[in-house]
Amino acid sequence: MNSPLLSGLNPEQLAAVTLPEQSALILAGAGSGKTRVLTTRIAYLVSTGQASPHNILAVTFTNKAAKEMLVRLSAMLPINMRGLWIGTFHGLCNRMLRAHHREANLPQTFQILDSGDQLSAIKRLMKAMNVDDEKFPPREVQNFISSSKEQGLRATEVEAFDPYTRRKAEIFAEYDKQCQREGVVDFSELLLRCHELLSRNQPLREHYQERFRHILVDEFQDTNPLQYRWLKLLAGKENSLFAVGDDDQSIYAFRGANVGNMQELLRDFHVGSVIKLEQNYRSHGNILGAANALIQHNRNRLGKNLWTSENGGEPLRVYEAGTDVDEAAFITGEIKQLAREGVKLSEIALLYRSNAQSRALEHALVSAGLSYRVYGGLRFFERQEIKHALAYLRLMENNGDDNALLRIINFPARGIGARGIEQLQEAAKQFNGSLFDAAARAGGKATAFVGLIESLRGATRELPLPEIIDHVLQHSGLIAHYESEKSSPSKKREAEERLDNLNELINAATLFVHENEDDSLAAFLAHASLEAGEHQAGSGEDALHLMTVHAAKGLEFHSVFITGLEEGLFPHQNSINSGELDEERRLMYVAITRARRRLYLTFAQSRMLHGQVNYSLVSSFLRELPDELLRWITPRLEARAPRTFSQAKPFSPQIRETALPVSRPETSSPWRIGQSVHHAKFGDGVILNTEGRGADMRVQVNFRKAGAKWLSLEYAKLSPL
DNA sequence: CGCACGTGGTTTTTT
DNA sequence: ACCACGTGCG
Numbered sequence: 001m002n003s004p005l006l007s008g009l010n011p012e013q014l015a016a017v018t019l020p021e022q023s024a025l026i027l028a029g030a031g032s033g034k035t036r037v038l039t040t041r042i043a044y045l046v047s048t049g050q051a052s053p054h055n056i057l058a059v060t061f062t063n064k065a066a067k068e069m070l071v072r073l074s075a076m077l078p079i080n081m082r083g084l085w086i087g088t089f090h091g092l093c094n095r096m097l098r099a100h101h102r103e104a105n106l107p108q109t110f111q112i113l114d115s116g117d118q119l120s121a122i123k124r125l126m127k128a129m130n131v132d133d134e135k136f137p138p139r140e141v142q143n144f145i146s147s148s149k150e151q152g153l154r155a156t157e158v159e160a161f162d163p164y165t166r167r168k169a170e171i172f173a174e175y176d177k178q179c180q181r182e183g184v185v186d187f188s189e190l191l192l193r194c195h196e197l198l199s200r201n202q203p204l205r206e207h208y209q210e211r212f213r214h215i216l217v218d219e220f221q222d223t224n225p226l227q228y229r230w231l232k233l234l235a236g237k238e239n240s241l242f243a244v245g246d247d248d249q250s251i252y253a254f255r256g257a258n259v260g261n262m263q264e265l266l267r268d269f270h271v272g273s274v275i276k277l278e279q280n281y282r283s284h285g286n287i288l289g290a291a292n293a294l295i296q297h298n299r300n301r302l303g304k305n306l307w308t309s310e311n312g313g314e315p316l317r318v319y320e321a322g323t324d325v326d327e328a329a330f331i332t333g334e335i336k337q338l339a340r341e342g343v344k345l346s347e348i349a350l351l352y353r354s355n356a357q358s359r360a361l362e363h364a365l366v367s368a369g370l371s372y373r374v375y376g377g378l379r380f381f382e383r384q385e386i387k388h389a390l391a392y393l394r395l396m397e398n399n400g401d402d403n404a405l406l407r408i409i410n411f412p413a414r415g416i417g418a419r420g421i422e423q424l425q426e427a428a429k430q431f432n433g434s435l436f437d438a439a440a441r442a443g444g445k446a447t448a449f450v451g452l453i454e455s456l457r458g459a460t461r462e463l464p465l466p467e468i469i470d471h472v473l474q475h476s477g478l479i480a481h482y483e484s485e486k487s488s489p490s491k492k493r494e495a496e497e498r499l500d501n502l503n504e505l506i507n508a509a510t511l512f513v514h515e516n517e518d519d520s521l522a523a524f525l526a527h528a529s530l531e532a533g534e535h536q537a538g539s540g541e542d543a544l545h546l547m548t549v550h551a552a553k554g555l556e557f558h559s560v561f562i563t564g565l566e567e568g569l570f571p572h573q574n575s576i577n578s579g580e581l582d583e584e585r586r587l588m589y590v591a592i593t594r595a596r597r598r599l600y601l602t603f604a605q606s607r608m609l610h611g612q613v614n615y616s617l618v619s620s621f622l623r624e625l626p627d628e629l630l631r632w633i634t635p636r637l638e639a640r641a642p643r644t645f646s647q648a649k650p651f652s653p654q655i656r657e658t659a660l661p662v663s664r665p666e667t668s669s670p671w672r673i674g675q676s677v678h679h680a681k682f683g684d685g686v687i688l689n690t691e692g693r694g695a696d697m698r699v700q701v702n703f704r705k706a707g708a709k710w711l712s713l714e715y716a717k718l719s720p721l
Numbered sequence: 722c723g724c725a726c727g728t729g730g731t732t733t734t735t736t
Numbered sequence: 737a738c739c740a741c742g743t744g745c746g
Contacts, residue, residue: 062735090736114736187736222735254733354732359737376734410722417722530736550733572732587733610731611737 005043005076009033016275017041019242021050021213023235023269025220025262026244029306030291030593031282031556034244038218039069041242042084043076045214054083057212057234061219063088063531065554069218085212089227090187091530093194097185098526100204104197107183109398109522112529116382118142118186121403122171125178128425131171144168145175149188150256152195152226182434183400188226195230209236220245220265224256232268241269247302248295251550251587253580262302280306280593282556284313287599290625291592297624298582306593315631316599318622324357324564324607328364331561334600335370335544338559345371347558349545351591353570356609357563358546365544372544376551381528385482385498386505390528392476393469396457397521399436402428406435409449412481416445452476465519466509473502549591560595562588565603566616567704588621601630615686617676617704671699671713676721682706684721 006014013033016026017040028034042058045051060066066087073081085092094112097104113121122145123138148158155173160166179185185193198205215235217223220243223231235241243265250259265271280288288308295301321327335348350361350372358374365372380386388411391404398404410416424446428438436453439446456475460468473479479502485495512527513519545557549570564570571584592599601622607614675687677699685703697713711718 088736112736115734190736252734255735356731356737413722415722419722548733569732574732584733608737 003047005040005047009037009040010279012275012277012279013037013040016277017044019275021240023241023265023271024243025265025271025274026242026277027274027302027304028244028246028277029280029304030246030249030590031280032277032306033281034218034246034277035065035069035072037277038216038242038244039072039076041216042069042073042214046077046079051214052083053079053081055211055213056084056216057092057214058084058086058216059092059218059231060086060088061222063091065218066091088530089223089230090190093190093230094526094530096194096208097190097197098522100197100201103201103204104193105180106185106193107398107400109183111184111394111398111401111404112190112526113179113184113186113403114382114529115142115187116387117184117403118146120406121178121182121184122175124402124406125175126171128429129171129174131167136168136171141168141171145172146186146188147256148172149186149192150224150226152192152229154192181400182402183398184403191226191230195226195233198230198233205233205236208234209239213239214242215239216242216244218244221247221250221259221262222252222257223261225258225261228258228261228264235269241265246304248298248304248586249553249590251553251583251590253583274302276304278304278306280308282596283308283593284597285311286313286315286629287592287595290316290599290629291589293626293629294585294592294621294624295589298585300582314598315629316601316625318630318632319600319602320618320632320634321602321604322606324360324604325364327563327602327604328360331361331563331600331602332364332368332370334561336368338598339370343558345542345544348561349547349552349555349557349559349594350561350563351547351549351552351594352563353549353572353587355548357569360608361546361563370544371541372546373541375545375547380501380504380508381531383498383501385478385501386528389469389473389476389478389502389505390525392453392456392472392478393521394525395436395453396460396472397525399453400434402435405439408476409435409439409446412477414445414449414477416449420446465513465521465524466506468521469506469509473506478502549587552594553590556594556596558596559598559600560591561600561602562591563602564607565601565619565622566607567619568614568616568702569607569609570619571621585621585624601625615688615702617684617686617702620704670720671697671718677701678719678721679703679711680717682709 006017009017013036016024016037026037028037038058042056045056046053058069060069070081070086085095087095097106097110098108101108101110119138119142122142123133126133126136126138126141148155155169155176158165158169158172160169179189198208212234215231217231231241245262247259247262250257253259266274285308288306292305319327319330321330331350338348339345352358352361355376362372362374381390388408391407394401394404395408406421409421424435424438424442427442428435436450440450456472459475460471463471479499482495482498482502485491509524512524516523568576570588571581575581575584603618603622605615607616671687671690676684677687678684679701682701682703683706685701688700688702688708690697690699698710699713699718700708700710701718702708
């Protein structure tokens with residue numbers, strides 16, 4: 001076959017795209033054309049007549065990825081893609097559950113709880129059950145419930161051998177009852193419920209098995225056990241599962257993803273051969289060389305080595321800063337230079353391990369007048385005012401949604417306080433009904449609130465979606481509430497922003513109506529729960545990208561700065577403590593492979609963290625990169641703050657300056673905070689703290705391997721580096 | 722009922 | 737340093 005569809009594919013990509021109808025695992029390295037292979041495979045199946053769009057199910061990790069695939073597909077194929085199911089696991093399960101809500105024992109209007117909703121539902125339940133939230137932190141209970149479900153376990157199936165776990169299982173059971181009563185499902189429930197539906201209902205299962213002869217899965221390394229079981233169920237014995245993934249980019253094990261699914265797939269689906277996509281089209285040889293050298297320190301890899309036809313390239317630039325502030329200053333300087341050389345700001349990314357690190361960077365960028373955009377952080381549909389507006393809509397749609405009612409029954413304030421709410425809860429318990437029903441019978445302010453919801457529902461019954469929302473915003477009192485807050489000088493800005501966001505909600509609804517066939521309120525509410533991200537205003541502007549390494553997966557940039565490369569930060573201390581360095585290293589691997597042309601690696605000797613100055617050693621990951629690929633940019637002496645302690649020098653013991661002016665007398669001793677030291681038994685470390693003087697002096701040292709220790713200078717054999 | 726102040730807790734994140 | 741949450745007061 002010689003179609004333009006297949007031209008330009010390399011032999012491995014071609015093999016993957018044109019595989020006969022059988023299950024397959026495609027091991028696709030970073031930048032190896034993974035998305036292209038997936039979309040071309042679908043286009044190939046359809047255009048050769050092997051399958052109609054109706055026979056295809058494509059699963060992605062994020063909504064964004066699903067959207068992108070759909071866009072690419074419609075560019076490749078002139079035919080209508082209706083009938084093709086593409087989406088995230090959660091989106092697809094939601095779709096099935098809506099279609100078969102009766103069989104799944106759910107109300108047609110069931111609502112989806114996001115993590116925040118879930119947490120408040122758990123808190124509310126625990127209060128009703130009189131559970132001590134000191135002994136059972138709600139967050140931990142939430143985790144317990146979610147991760148149990150993600151393993152495919154119901155409350156009765158959880159292994160609970162100790163009283164503590166047994167109690168959590170009881171809460172779990174009650175929580176599920178509460179959700180059922182209120183007609184809501186949480187994220188993992190979508191998957192579990194859908195899995196149970198398919199496994200219990202044979203005709204339904206066979207219907208979908210006959211339909212989806214081709215199942216394609218992206219980011220397969222990130223699937224959890226329940227998702228894998230769901231895929232297995234749908235695939236049955238006949239269908240082919242085309243899984244694409246990269247074990248080296250598995251960075252979500254911490255929330256239940258199981259890389260082992262890749263091995264299981266090979267066994268369960270009798271996959272004969274794994275196709276490896278190892279040619280990288282993104283980065284030059286030095287960047288790739290560094291990535292390969294790093295990841296080789298990991299055990300238990302499926303084995304894969306990225307290569308590129310473009311050898312060489314410039315070396316990776318390494319910068320050691322005195323402080324996080326210096327680090328940020330260096331970065332802004334380089335960005336300005338890059339911009340002068342014609343690199344667009346939007347082609348530059350600043351990556352960090354944890355969100356807290358963005359602050360120092362942002363500060364420097366603002367002073368430098370560089371526009372930037374922070375990804376992650378608070379999402380549109382998670383903003384307080386949006387959640388409030390949605391709660392009105394949800395309650396109109398489903399009176400049983402106690403979560404929604406509690407959020408808005410007194411917002412804006414209408415004189416229904418904690419006391420009144422308690423009474424409602426008692427009444428509801430009495431006759432085993434919803435808070436809404438209780439409020440309807442209570443009389444007074446509560447009943448007036450019920451009247452408000454009823455009248456909102458009545459007035460908007462025939463309206464198109466954006467007008468429903470507009471009406472609700474106006475008549476719920478939300479708009480008036482924020483308008484009145486504008487008169488308070490301290491809240492003016494905040495209120496204006498919230499009003500803007502509420503307006504943006506109407507825009508989002510308008511967009512939704514244009515993009516979706518099902519433009520009902522119920523569909524929009526599901527969309528709001530399932531697609532919490534993405535919706536960002538002002539994306540047209542040329543701006544830098546700031547994000548965590550996790551958020552950068554799947555993206556690429558001309559230039560990338562990996563910042564905060566310090567032991568304890570990246571790799572993060574928790575992963576060092578728990579011995580989970582491999583996942584952390586994969587994270588670093590993901591970070592490195594985001595860069596096309598230029599890569600900066602920066603770290604600081606001291607950093608302000610949680611209001612305290614921290615001193616750390618350079619990240620061990622930096623030491624794992626081959627020397628010859630790096631170019632150290634030693635900071636100029638005069639540019640450094642007096643409290644800077646070391647002269648940058650790679651790898652070999654660092655030379656300290658003692659001649660720098662110091663402000664306090666005791667810091668002239670070699671045992672100062674921030675000083676790097678060597679100990680015969682514990683190895684290298686940094687002084688965190690000191691105590692006493694002279695012969696009695698004790699110092700606290702943070703050792704790379706052994707962690708923090710107090711040592712007496714009289715006995716410990718410590719030498720400055 | 723609503724506001725002011727105090728306390729605790731801060732890896733990563735999508736759905 | 738900063739934010740979210742909870743308690744106690746006016």
